[in-house]
Amino acid sequence: MPARALPSSARRCGTGWVGRALAGALAATLLAIPAGVAPAGAEEPGVPPEPALSDITMVQANIYTGLSVENFQKDVAKVLALQPDFVTYNETHYRSDAVMAPDGYDIWRDTSNRFKAETPVAWRTDRWTPIDHGVHRISNWRGKPPGRQVELGRRFVNWVTLQGIDGRVVSVVSAHVAPLVNGMPDLLRRSIKRLVALTDTLSAAGPVLVGGDFNVHYTSGRYPRDLLEPHGLTPTFDTLGNYFPTGDHHGSTIDYVYHQGSEELVVDRHYPVELKSDHDAVVAGLSWADDLESESTLVRSNPDGDAAERLSVLRAIKRGIKRVEPGGAVRVVTTKLDLFALRSTLRKAAERGVAVRISLVRKPLTDVERKLRKQLKASGQDATWLRRCRKVCAQAWAAAQPPKSLMLTGDATGAWTTRYDVERLLTSSVIERVTQLSMTSGVAEVREAGALARRVADL
Structure with missing residues (x-):
C-alpha cells in the first residue's frame, strides 16, 4: 500500500x-x-x-x-x-x-x-x-x-x-x-x-x-x-x-x-x-507465527529495562527450541546450564520427540543440570542426552575459541539449520547482565558450529 x-x-x-x-x-x-x-x-x-x-x-x-x-x-x-x-x-x-x-x-x-x-x-x-x-x-x-x-x-x-x-x-x-x-x-x-x-x-x-x-x-x-x-x-x-x-x-x-x-x-x-x-x-x-527469515540477527538484553528487554535473549533461545519439530534436533554446548526456564523448554522438546543433546564443559553438575539429565533420559530417546565434557573435550572446546554458549537447531533430515551464539553461560546472567545473542542461518557459519559440536561429542 x-x-x-x-x-x-x-x-x-x-x-x-x-x-x-x-x-x-x-x-x-x-x-x-x-x-x-x-x-x-x-x-x-x-x-x-x-x-x-x-x-x-x-x-x-x-x-x-x-x-x-x-x-x-x-x-x-x-x-x-x-x-x-x-x-x-x-x-x-x-x-x-x-x-x-x-x-x-x-x-x-x-x-x-x-x-x-x-x-x-x-x-x-x-x-x-x-x-x-x-x-x-x-x-x-x-x-x-x-x-x-x-x-x-x-x-x-x-x-x-x-x-x-x-x-x-x-x-x-x-x-x-x-x-x-x-x-x-x-x-x-x-x-x-x-x-x-x-x-x-x-x-x-x-x-x-x-x-x-x-x-x-x-x-x-x-x-x-x-x-x-x-x-x-x-x-x-x-x-x-x-x-x-x-x-x-x-x-x-x-x-x-x-x-x-x-x-x-x-x-x-x-x-x-x-x-x-x-x-x-x-x-x-x-x-x-514465524521469525523473520534472515542470514543473521542480533538480540541484546537490557537488565535495566522492562521485562521484555530483560528476557529478550532467553526468549529468543526458547523460541528457537520451540520451533524445532518432532524428529529434529537441538544441540547445546556450554559450561553451565542452570536456568530453570530453559531447562523446562529443553525437557518439553525431548518429550515431543526432538533429539536434545547437551555437552557441559564443567564439573560437577548443578542440581538443575542433574535434574535435566534425568528428565532427558526419561524421554526414552537414544539420541537425547546430557554429558559432561571432560578434560580432552574441554581442551578442544577452549582451543576453538567458541562463544560462552553455542546452540544449534536442526530439522528431521539431520541437517543443522540455525546457529545461536550467546556471549554468556546459560544462567541467570543472561537476564541480570547485558547479553548479546547472534542467530544465523548462514551455511558456512552453521557448518562450522556443527563440526565443532560433533568434535566435542566424539571426545
Missing part, C-alpha cells in the same frame, strides 16, 4: 506526529512488552513463574463520554500502564490527544467532526512508525432517535497502517458500531459489511487488527458471524475458546479485538481490565 503524506490535521500541539514517529523509529527495542497479566504457575514448588510474553499487546478501551475529566484520565492511565503497542479508543471525540497519547505514544484520528473523532488509534512510537492512515464511514443514518441528543447512526472508523522496527507491517482499526435503539434501524449488518470491505483492502499490506465496541453480545443471534468469518476477521473469543463480560451491560460481551491474518499473527491471550467507564478494557496478546 503506498504511503501518503500526513496532513496537518494529524499533527498535535507540542511535539508533532511526524517528529515523534521518526524519533520513535530510532529508539530500537527488540521484543514486545508483556501484557501485564499474572503468569501461569511455575512447574515446581518454590520456583518463580516466568512471565508470558507476546510480541504485540493491544487494548480496546471504550471510555464513557460522560466520565469526569479526573476519572477519564485515571482510565487512560490504567490502560497505558499495560504498555500496549496499540490502543483503540471509543467515545473520546472531545478528549485530549495529549492525555490519550502522552510521551512514548502517538495518535491518529480525523478531527473534522465529532463523529469521525470518536474512534482514535494510538501506538507506541518506540516500536511502530505510521506509513498510512485514514477514516472510513460504516453507517450514515441521519436523525436523532426519540429522546436522544446525538445522531447515533453516523459512525466512522479510524485506521493506521504501521511498520515495526523489525520491518513487519500491521494495520489497526478503531470501530464503534451504532447500538440497537428505538426509532433507528438496526445498523449492525450494514456497518460490518463496510468494515470488512476496509479490512480486506488493508490486509494487502499485512495483518489487520480491529478493536471496538460492536454493541452486540458475542452469543446473540444478532452477532454477524456469517459476515465476519468469510473475510477472516476473527475475535479473540473464537481463537482462545472463551469469552468474558466486557463491562456494566448485564454480563454482556460487546467489546472485541479482532485479527485478520491469523496465519501470520497468532493470539496468545486475552483478559478484561476494570475501568471507571461502563466498559472494561479488553487486552489481547498476539505473537508472530
Whole structure:
C-alpha cells in the first residue's frame, strides 16, 4: 500500500506526529512488552513463574463520554500502564490527544467532526512508525432517535497502517458500531459489511487488527458471524475458546479485538481490565507465527529495562527450541546450564520427540543440570542426552575459541539449520547482565558450529 503524506490535521500541539514517529523509529527495542497479566504457575514448588510474553499487546478501551475529566484520565492511565503497542479508543471525540497519547505514544484520528473523532488509534512510537492512515464511514443514518441528543447512526472508523522496527507491517482499526435503539434501524449488518470491505483492502499490506465496541453480545443471534468469518476477521473469543463480560451491560460481551491474518499473527491471550467507564478494557496478546527469515540477527538484553528487554535473549533461545519439530534436533554446548526456564523448554522438546543433546564443559553438575539429565533420559530417546565434557573435550572446546554458549537447531533430515551464539553461560546472567545473542542461518557459519559440536561429542 503506498504511503501518503500526513496532513496537518494529524499533527498535535507540542511535539508533532511526524517528529515523534521518526524519533520513535530510532529508539530500537527488540521484543514486545508483556501484557501485564499474572503468569501461569511455575512447574515446581518454590520456583518463580516466568512471565508470558507476546510480541504485540493491544487494548480496546471504550471510555464513557460522560466520565469526569479526573476519572477519564485515571482510565487512560490504567490502560497505558499495560504498555500496549496499540490502543483503540471509543467515545473520546472531545478528549485530549495529549492525555490519550502522552510521551512514548502517538495518535491518529480525523478531527473534522465529532463523529469521525470518536474512534482514535494510538501506538507506541518506540516500536511502530505510521506509513498510512485514514477514516472510513460504516453507517450514515441521519436523525436523532426519540429522546436522544446525538445522531447515533453516523459512525466512522479510524485506521493506521504501521511498520515495526523489525520491518513487519500491521494495520489497526478503531470501530464503534451504532447500538440497537428505538426509532433507528438496526445498523449492525450494514456497518460490518463496510468494515470488512476496509479490512480486506488493508490486509494487502499485512495483518489487520480491529478493536471496538460492536454493541452486540458475542452469543446473540444478532452477532454477524456469517459476515465476519468469510473475510477472516476473527475475535479473540473464537481463537482462545472463551469469552468474558466486557463491562456494566448485564454480563454482556460487546467489546472485541479482532485479527485478520491469523496465519501470520497468532493470539496468545486475552483478559478484561476494570475501568471507571461502563466498559472494561479488553487486552489481547498476539505473537508472530514465524521469525523473520534472515542470514543473521542480533538480540541484546537490557537488565535495566522492562521485562521484555530483560528476557529478550532467553526468549529468543526458547523460541528457537520451540520451533524445532518432532524428529529434529537441538544441540547445546556450554559450561553451565542452570536456568530453570530453559531447562523446562529443553525437557518439553525431548518429550515431543526432538533429539536434545547437551555437552557441559564443567564439573560437577548443578542440581538443575542433574535434574535435566534425568528428565532427558526419561524421554526414552537414544539420541537425547546430557554429558559432561571432560578434560580432552574441554581442551578442544577452549582451543576453538567458541562463544560462552553455542546452540544449534536442526530439522528431521539431520541437517543443522540455525546457529545461536550467546556471549554468556546459560544462567541467570543472561537476564541480570547485558547479553548479546547472534542467530544465523548462514551455511558456512552453521557448518562450522556443527563440526565443532560433533568434535566435542566424539571426545
